[in-house]
Amino acid sequence: MRNKKLLKITSLLGAVSLLVLTLSGCAVKAEDSKDEQLSSDNVILTETGEVLEKEKSTPKTTQTPEPMNTPKQTAPPENLTPDMSLITEPAQEQVVTHEDPVEPQGNNLQLVFLGDSIFDTYRDGTGIPYRTAVQCEADVYNLAIGGTCAAVDADDPLGTEEWASRSLVGVVKAIAREIPTDIFVNDEVKKILDNPNVDFTNTDYFIVEYGTNDFFSSVPLDSEGEVFNLKTYAGALRYAAMTLKAVAPDATIILCSPAYARFFDGTWMIGDGNSVNNGQGTLFNYAGICQYVAKSQNALFFNAYEDLGIDGYTADEYLEDGVHLSDSGRQLYADALAKMILDYDKTKNN
Numbered sequence: 001m002r003n004k005k006l007l008k009i010t011s012l013l014g015a016v017s018l019l020v021l022t023l024s025g026c027a028v029k030a031e032d033s034k035d036e037q038l039s040s041d042n043v044i045l046t047e048t049g050e051v052l053e054k055e056k057s058t059p060k061t062t063q064t065p066e067p068m069n070t071p072k073q074t075a076p077p078e079n080l081t082p083d084m085s086l087i088t089e090p091a092q093e094q095v096v097t098h099e100d101p102v103e104p105q106g107n108n109l110q111l112v113f114l115g116d117s118i119f120d121t122y123r124d125g126t127g128i129p130y131r132t133a134v135q136c137e138a139d140v141y142n143l144a145i146g147g148t149c150a151a152v153d154a155d156d157p158l159g160t161e162e163w164a165s166r167s168l169v170g171v172v173k174a175i176a177r178e179i180p181t182d183i184f185v186n187d188e189v190k191k192i193l194d195n196p197n198v199d200f201t202n203t204d205y206f207i208v209e210y211g212t213n214d215f216f217s218s219v220p221l222d223s224e225g226e227v228f229n230l231k232t233y234a235g236a237l238r239y240a241a242m243t244l245k246a247v248a249p250d251a252t253i254i255l256c257s258p259a260y261a262r263f264f265d266g267t268w269m270i271g272d273g274n275s276v277n278n279g280q281g282t283l284f285n286y287a288g289i290c291q292y293v294a295k296s297q298n299a300l301f302f303n304a305y306e307d308l309g310i311d312g313y314t315a316d317e318y319l320e321d322g323v324h325l326s327d328s329g330r331q332l333y334a335d336a337l338a339k340m341i342l343d344y345d346k347t348k349n350n
Contacts, residue, residue, distance in 0.1 A: 084278055088266045089216050090321035092121045092146070099125035100142050102191045102198075109138035109345070110202050114171055114240070115209035117146030117324060118259070118333075123188060126327055131334035132207075136341050141198060143171050143189045150210035150236040151219045158230060168210050169230050172240045175200050176247055203248040205341055208240055209304070211258030211286040212323060218278045221289050234289050241297040252344065253299035257287035259333070260310045262322035269322070272312060273305070302340060308332055 100123040104110075113119050113129040119142060121127070133140035150168040152158065163170065163179045166187070173179045174193050184190040192198055214233045222234035228242075229235035241253045261283055262272045270276060273283030281289075287305035294301035304310075310318045310329065318329035325333060 084216070084218060086265045087216070087263045087270060087276075090323050092117055092320075092324055094120065094146065095122050095124045095126075096188065097124040099123070100127065100130055100188075101140060102195060104197055105139045107137050107139045109136055109204045109341075111136065111138045111140045111205050111207060111341070112175075112200065112203045113140065113142045113144055113207045113209070114168060115144040115207075115256070116148050116213050117144070118209055118212070119144035120146040120188070121324065122330065126330060128325075128330050128334045128337065129207075131331060132338045132341070135334065135338035136345075138204070141192050143175075143192060144209070145171070145184075145187050145189060147213060148210075149214045149217055149219055149233075150208075150240070151214055151217075151233055152230045152236065153217075154231055167236065168208065168240050169236050172243050176243055201248050203244075203251045204345075205252050205254060206244045206248070207254045207256060207302075207337070208237070208244075209256035209258075209302075210237070211290060212261060212283065215258065215278055215280075215283045215286050218280050221281050221285060233286060234293050237290065237293040238297060241293070241299050245297075252348070253294075253297065254302055254337075254340070255290050255294040255297075255299050256302040256337075257290040257305045258283055259304040259308060259325070260306075260315070262312070262315055262319065264322055300340065300344065302337060304333065308336060 111129070111133055119127065119129055123130075123142065127142070129140050129142040129144070132138075145166055148167050152165045152167050152169050156165045157163070160173075160179055163173065164183055166183055170179065170183065171189065174181050174184065181190050181193045184193060211233065220229075220232045223229035223232045226232075227235060228239050230239055237255060241255065244251065244253055258273070260273050263270045263276050273287075276282060284305060287303070291301050291303065293299075308318070308329075309332070315322065318326055318332060320326045320329075
């Protein structure tokens with residue numbers, strides 16, 4: 001009996017030992033598992049031993065700050081004032097033959113042209129003065145000088161004895177015999193000015209065309225309170241109209257505005273006569289001042305800027321380089337000018 005009890009106790013102790021070892025092993029495994037779970041970013045081990053999955057968090061993203069609002073690019077405003085030094089002023093080689101007369105031809109009408117390269121460059125039978133005179137059957141004297149302005153340069157003296165300006169004002173002074181012709185020694189006009197057979201008092205029409213070079217030179221449009229300021233575009237035109245009328249009281253003065261033009265920097269077009277502002281105004285503004293002066297001086301106004309049909313759509317046909325007229329452009333100009341003269345002459349003689 002005693003042996004049976006001892007055997008039961010021994011078995012019981014063995015079972016307890018086995019249970020302890022089993023539980024110890026489980027505890028170790030649980031502890032290892034717990035360590036693994038705790039080190040995991042995906043699960044949570046509760047105090048009761050329950051394993052829970054973490055809520056999946058959305059990875060934080062670094063937000064790039066929105067750029068500051070940049071003003072939208074807009075089209076350049078009209079009357080843009082560029083650096084005028086960027087604009088390449090087209091140069092032309094003068095073409096001279098004997099077709100532009102320097103002697104009286106005995107026709108009933110006498111036309112005298114004053115202007116810049118628009119009138120001066122082609123003295124070969126294709127220029128505006130010659131073509132106009134042919135249609136009007138008139139004697140013609142071309143006193144235009146390429147590259148000149150209507151106004152006297154800002155630095156030029158105004159005294160008669162020291163006069164050096166070959167501008168419109170200078171040519172008019174030479175016609176009125178107020179200055180010698182020495183300053184025109186390199187110009188075709190000297191031959192006419194010095195010709196004793198040319199009588200400017202018999203002139204029927206003085207045709208005056210300036211403005212484009214005044215624009216390129218940024219000549220002031222006008223001067224408030226100084227209507228005969230010779231260093232402004234309007235002042236020079238007023239002086240010319242008044243003086244020419246004094247030379248030939250029966251003559252009609254025609255003031256021609258500058259024609260439409262496009263401006264380039266040598267490669268690209270910068271703008272045109274409507275948009276480019278030289279700091280004084282646009283070329284269109286110079287045309288407007290010419291019209292204003294014509295009205296105030298009882299002169300005829302030839303609107304070359306608007307009435308010839310030369311614009312951005314037709315410029316390639318009528319302009320050689322954006323400024324100077326092509327052969328078809330010169331013919332267009334001469335046709336319109338001759339028509340004005342002939343139409344007016346009919347009413348003038350009636």
